[in-house]
Amino acid sequence: MAAQTQAQFYAALKKYYSFYTGGFIAFVIVLAILEQLGLPAVWIGYIFLAATIALYAGIGIMSKTGEVAEYYVAGRRVPALFNGMATGADWMSAASFIGMAGTLYAAGYDGLAFVMGWTGGYVLVALFLAPYLRKFGQFTIPDFLGARYGGNLPRLIGVFAAILVSFVYVVAQIYGVGLITSRFTGLEFQIGVFVGLVGILVCSFLGGMRAVTWTQVAQYIILIIAYLIPVVWLSVKHTGNPIPQIAYGQAIQAVTAKEKELNDPATALGAAEASVRAIHKEKQAEWEGKLKMLDEAIAAGTAGDILAAERAKVEQKLADLKADPNAEAKAIADAEKAVKEFPPTVDKLREAWKKSADGAKAKAGPVPAHTTAFPGKGAEKKLLQDNPNATPEEIAKARAEDEKESDIKRRNFLALVFCLMVGTAALPHILMRYYTTPSVREARISVFWSLFFIFLLYFTAPALAVLAKYEVYHNLVGSSFAALPAWVANWAAVDSTLMKIVDMNKDGLVQLAEITIGPDLIVLATPEIAGLPYVISGMVAAGGLAAALSTADGLLLTISNALSHDVYYKMIDPNAPTTRRLAVSKGLLLVVALLAAYTASLKPGDILFLVGAAFSLAASAFFPALVLGVFWKRANQLGAVIGMLAGLGVCMYYMYTTYDFFGGVAANQWWDIKPIAAGIFGVPIGFLGVILGSLLTRAPAKDIQELVDHVRYPSLEGDIETRAA
Amino acid sequence: MQLTDRHREYWRRNLRLTGILLAIWFVATYVVSYFARELNEIVIAGFPLGFYMGAQGALIIYVVIIWFYARSMNKMDREYGVHEGED
Numbered sequence: 001m002a003a004q005t006q007a008q009f010y011a012a013l014k015k016y017y018s019f020y021t022g023g024f025i026a027f028v029i030v031l032a033i034l035e036q037l038g039l040p041a042v043w044i045g046y047i048f049l050a051a052t053i054a055l056y057a058g059i060g061i062m063s064k065t066g067e068v069a070e071y072y073v074a075g076r077r078v079p080a081l082f083n084g085m086a087t088g089a090d091w092m093s094a095a096s097f098i099g100m101a102g103t104l105y106a107a108g109y110d111g112l113a114f115v116m117g118w119t120g121g122y123v124l125v126a127l128f129l130a131p132y133l134r135k136f137g138q139f140t141i142p143d144f145l146g147a148r149y150g151g152n153l154p155r156l157i158g159v160f161a162a163i164l165v166s167f168v169y170v171v172a173q174i175y176g177v178g179l180i181t182s183r184f185t186g187l188e189f190q191i192g193v194f195v196g197l198v199g200i201l202v203c204s205f206l207g208g209m210r211a212v213t214w215t216q217v218a219q220y221i222i223l224i225i226a227y228l229i230p231v232v233w234l235s236v237k238h239t240g241n242p243i244p245q246i247a248y249g250q251a252i253q254a255v256t257a258k259e260k261e262l263n264d265p266a267t268a269l270g271a272a273e274a275s276v277r278a279i280h281k282e283k284q285a286e287w288e289g290k291l292k293m294l295d296e297a298i299a300a301g302t303a304g305d306i307l308a309a310e311r312a313k314v315e316q317k318l319a320d321l322k323a324d325p326n327a328e329a330k331a332i333a334d335a336e337k338a339v340k341e342f343p344p345t346v347d348k349l350r351e352a353w354k355k356s357a358d359g360a361k362a363k364a365g366p367v368p369a370h371t372t373a374f375p376g377k378g379a380e381k382k383l384l385q386d387n388p389n390a391t392p393e394e395i396a397k398a399r400a401e402d403e404k405e406s407d408i409k410r411r412n413f414l415a416l417v418f419c420l421m422v423g424t425a426a427l428p429h430i431l432m433r434y435y436t437t438p439s440v441r442e443a444r445i446s447v448f449w450s451l452f453f454i455f456l457l458y459f460t461a462p463a464l465a466v467l468a469k470y471e472v473y474h475n476l477v478g479s480s481f482a483a484l485p486a487w488v489a490n491w492a493a494v495d496s497t498l499m500k501i502v503d504m505n506k507d508g509l510v511q512l513a514e515i516t517i518g519p520d521l522i523v524l525a526t527p528e529i530a531g532l533p534y535v536i537s538g539m540v541a542a543g544g545l546a547a548a549l550s551t552a553d554g555l556l557l558t559i560s561n562a563l564s565h566d567v568y569y570k571m572i573d574p575n576a577p578t579t580r581r582l583a584v585s586k587g588l589l590l591v592v593a594l595l596a597a598y599t600a601s602l603k604p605g606d607i608l609f610l611v612g613a614a615f616s617l618a619a620s621a622f623f624p625a626l627v628l629g630v631f632w633k634r635a636n637q638l639g640a641v642i643g644m645l646a647g648l649g650v651c652m653y654y655m656y657t658t659y660d661f662f663g664g665v666a667a668n669q670w671w672d673i674k675p676i677a678a679g680i681f682g683v684p685i686g687f688l689g690v691i692l693g694s695l696l697t698r699a700p701a702k703d704i705q706e707l708v709d710h711v712r713y714p715s716l717e718g719d720i721e722t723r724a725a
Numbered sequence: 726m727q728l729t730d731r732h733r734e735y736w737r738r739n740l741r742l743t744g745i746l747l748a749i750w751f752v753a754t755y756v757v758s759y760f761a762r763e764l765n766e767i768v769i770a771g772f773p774l775g776f777y778m779g780a781q782g783a784l785i786i787y788v789v790i791i792w793f794y795a796r797s798m799n800k801m802d803r804e805y806g807v808h809e810g811e812d
Contacts, residue, residue, distance in 0.1 A: 109761065112779035116754060119784050123750045126791040127743045131798070245781060249771025371776040373761035406762070414755055421754075439809045441802065444795035448788070455788050462780035631740075709728060712736055713807045716728075 006438055010079045017082075021221050027051065032535045041534045045184040048538040049195075052222065052545065057202035059215045064206035068578050071208035071585065072139040072561060073435045078213055080442040084449020086216035087433045089223065089550035091118075091424075091454055093169075094176025095611060097223060097547035100458070102519025104465035108370040110409065111465075113416045115458050117615075119451060120417070121424025124623075126447040129425060130434040132630045132711040134443035137435065140558075141428040141622065142566040148629040148707060149640040150700070152571055157644045159562045161621035162428040166555045166562075167596065168610045169429075173552035174200070174600040177545060183495070183524075184541040190601045196549065197597040204553045205586060212553045213436060219546035220453060226543025227457050227523075231464045234530040238470060244463040251470040255370055258473040262512055263366045269478060273367075275505045276513040280364035287357035294350055303346040310349065314338050363513045370469060374409040376402030408672045419679035423615025426622035428562070429554040440714040468522045471529050477512050484510070487528035491521060498524070556596070560589035612676040613655060620647035620682025628690050633708045639694030647686025654678040735805040742797055746790050753778070753786040 004012070031044060065071055078086065096118065104111040136144055141162060146155030177196030182189045203215040231244050241247035264270040297303040318335040321327040343349040368375055379398040383390050390398075424430065433450075437443045476488060481503050484492075491499035498518035501510065523544070527536035564585035569576055576584075624643050628635040657668040659675040673680060699705075710716065757764065761775035768774070802808035 109776055109779065112776075116758070116779055116783050120750065120754050120787050123746070123787050123790050126794055127746060246770075251771075252773070252776075253771045371765060371773045373758075373765055373775050373779075410759065410761075414758060417754060417758065441799050441809060444798055448791045448795050451788055451791055455784050459781050459784050712739075713732065714802050715807050715809045716732070 006077060006079070009077060010081075013079065013082055017217060017221065020218060021225075024222060024225070028535060028539055031538070032533055035533055035535050041538075042186060044535055044538045045186075045541065048542045049181065049185055049545070052542050053195075053199040053202070055218065056199060056215045056549065059218055060203040060205070060207055060211040063211035063214055065208065065210050066579070066582060068581060070210045071582055072565065073432075074208075074210040074213045076137070076436055077438050078436040080437060080446035081449050082217050083213075083433060083437050083442075083446040084453050085220040086213045087430065087446070087450035088453035088457075089216040089220035089546065090433060090554040091430060091450070091551070092223065092457060092547050093173055093551040093611075094180070094544055094548035095172070096457065097227065097544045098176070098180075098520050098523045100523075101461045101464040101468070102517075102522040104462055105468055105517070105522050106519055108368060109373045110413060112462070113413050114420065115462060117417045117420025118424060119454060119458050121421040122447060122451040122454070124421060124425035125430070125434075126444065126451075128627045128630065129431060130443045130447045131440045131714070133431060134434050134437060134440050135711045135714060136707075139432075139435065139565055140561050141431055141626070142562060143570075144629065145625060145640065146566070146570065148704065149625070149635075149637045150704060151637055154625070154637060154640045154644070155566055155570065157641065157648075158622070159566045161617065161644065161648060162562045163559050165427065165614045165618045165621070166429060166558045167592075168614045169427075170552050170555040170559070170592075170596045171599045172611045173548045173555065174597050176548040177552065178600060179520075180541055180544045180548065184538065193597050193601045196545075196552075197593060199545075199549050200552045200556065201590070201593055203549070204557050205589060208582075208585070209432075209436065209557060212550075212557055215553065216550045219550040222539075223543040223546045223550075224453070224456055226539045226546075228460060230526040230530050230532060230536060230540065231460055231467070233532055234467050234471075234526060235463070237530055238467060244467065245459055248463040248466045251466045252371060255466060255469050255473055258477075259367050259369050262473075262477070269511075272505070272507060272509065272511050273513055275507075276511045277364050279504050280360045280513060284357055284360035284364050287353055287360055291350070291353050291357055294346075294353065298346065298350075307343075307346050307349055311342055314342055359516075367512060370466065374406045374413065376404075376406040378402065379405075411671065412674050412677060415673050415677035415680040418683075419616045419619055419677045422619035422623050422679060422683055423617075426618040426626065427615075428618075428622070429551075429558040431626075432558060432561075433554075464526065465522065468526065468529065472515070472517070473512070476515065477510055479510050481508050481510060485529075487525050490528065491525055552596075556589055556593055559592045560585055563588045563592075613678070616651050616655075616677065616679030616682060617648065619679040620651040620686050623683060624686035624690050628687070630708065630711055632690075632694075633705050634694055634699050635690055636694045636697055636700040636704075638697045639690040639692070642693035643686045643688075643690030646689035647682045650685045651678045651682030654681055731805055732807070735801065735807060738801060739798065742794065746794055749786065750790060753783045757783065 031039070031047065035041075035044060067075070069075055100114060103114060133141075133144060136147070138144065138147070142155045142158035145158040146152065148154075174193055174196055177199070178189050178193035181187060181192030181195050185192070187195065204212050232242050235244035235247045236242050239247040239250050261267050261269050262273050265274045294303060294306055297306050314335070318332070318339050321332050321335050343352050366378065366381075379401040380395060383394060383398045387394075434443045434446065437446050476485060479485070484501070488499060488501060492501050495518075498521040500516040502514055503510075504514050505511070524537070524540060527534075527540055564581065568584050569581050621644050624647060625635075625640045628643075629640070654670070655675045655678050658666060658678075669675075670681065757775070757778045761779065764775035764778065765773040769777070799808075
């Protein structure tokens, strides 16, 4: 390999991965034929799981290495195109692959904050970070902070922030792996988590960055094929156009027209909807009454009795069903689940009831318009409906209320986009990837390829959301309960959190307000909605698994590198021999992976919020110090320390005081900004901290200023050398 | 290591390019989203414009920005003789 030039290496890679892609498609075709011959669905699930994990393991074992530069940065010879694919897989997690389209389905325009935020951040990576970090050319992000600002303190803060951010994120990935594995093979969730853990470890354990890079490329290819095929098929089915991104304009028009019809009680469909909404309204009142009673009991200190009484009710129901010889097996299973998952504390009970009340409230209202940006409360509309003779003052008041709500939504949307973008440009596991290209030149091109490959998925997701909505509004709403489409019946039977459908007004027809769709359903059910065979569903699951595994690999490596390279090698034992450095790194990787898997197996509830929070935290901690480190020579150690601590501190403080998980309340919010967008305060404070701290103390020494020049120019005569071997 | 005037000029031009591209990024993201309600009144090929920009338009602009930056800077490296040796 050593004698190979970069061009030969590139050509060989292209050949390998073309064969690989062909092989994967052939594998899917063979399975499809086997399915036609009668291979049961559960076997297809097992084969996909086993085959893809074996494949990643194979690449991992082939790439095992004992060299430091290979282990940490894949030998710095990953061509731009392949680094782009690897970054794409590294970047797109289970949330992007499975959750994104569902979020867009549910939230319409407001969900686009994620689409823009998670792509626009690469502009910042390209303009401010990737080429400069590549020129600097060491192993980790704390490396840069340590060298640029001097001393161990900036490095240590960097290590702390990198671990905080990455650990939260990796737990979410392993959680995703557990979900996918258990859903498609029928294994227990906890077992699924540990199967996934094996899949993650086989890639990163032996070969570090080198193995992770080449597996991530393989994982990208699987995940993008798995995402695009069902959407293209769906697009052809509904519009006759194989390019969903263009075709869904028609679908948007149809969906918007349908929304109007569903919200208009004068039409047949609208009248049926209104009758279901009335039932939801009653339920909402019922739940709110119960909540009020519970709150009074909490105040009086007797809430424990209510909890006990409620638990007794659930247990009684199970006992009754078990005693009844005619009871259906499914009813018993549901009752057993209700007992098993009964809220253990008063707080949890309140949470569950609040959720039911909110759910009923949402369903009692009109269908939100998919493309409307920042919708208001609908106060004006409601007023005119309730009281057609409202005075102009009343109307003006309601309108002002709507506008206020709409402005708050817009503010939060913009703040969230900002945090996601800056956070993207500050996540260590992404930035680290730009150390692996052969040159600054390739690093720049590589950011382009990264975003291009990410773009392929993200710009398809909004199309998928609309096409799925089209299907639900046109083919499901108004159909008969006696003849539900197959995919609806299948998913409703498998998992009621993903698909629940009940004939509430007993008219035998499906109304929109009678359907509950979990956000993950959209991607998982697309193959069935499009009428594709089960093998495609298996492929989508394999794609989701690839997305989660690849992200988890990158994150685990970031954490173990921060500990082994930055803490152990740079701070504790700078004379450690190579073999010991790698042994420490691999040992830590194992420990961190087990810890993350254990945390995931506890099913921490607020995992999604925590992932969102990771972006704000990373943005506030890293972005100001990294960018000013390159663009402002005057920035010095004290500035970096103050900036990073202040940014991170403000961000954590804001989350702590406003997010209910930590006991915070919404009343503490500043300008009504939600806790997930805390970075909107943390980032400016971080910049301010770096600037003030730097101006208070002396300019950095000459060698640091030379380091800045060094990273600014891809090549300089008489240049210093910072590259780590 | 001594920086020449040409080196300084290279850096100034880099900053200018970075600034311009950042301004485009800002407009495509924040200004367009800010006026999304108003832009949605315009419908092109079935797409309300505000929605389209968020779902697709902005993404295309980002990809083009990064492509253009990589191309311009790689060219400028050669022009100012600060490019890396061939591998």
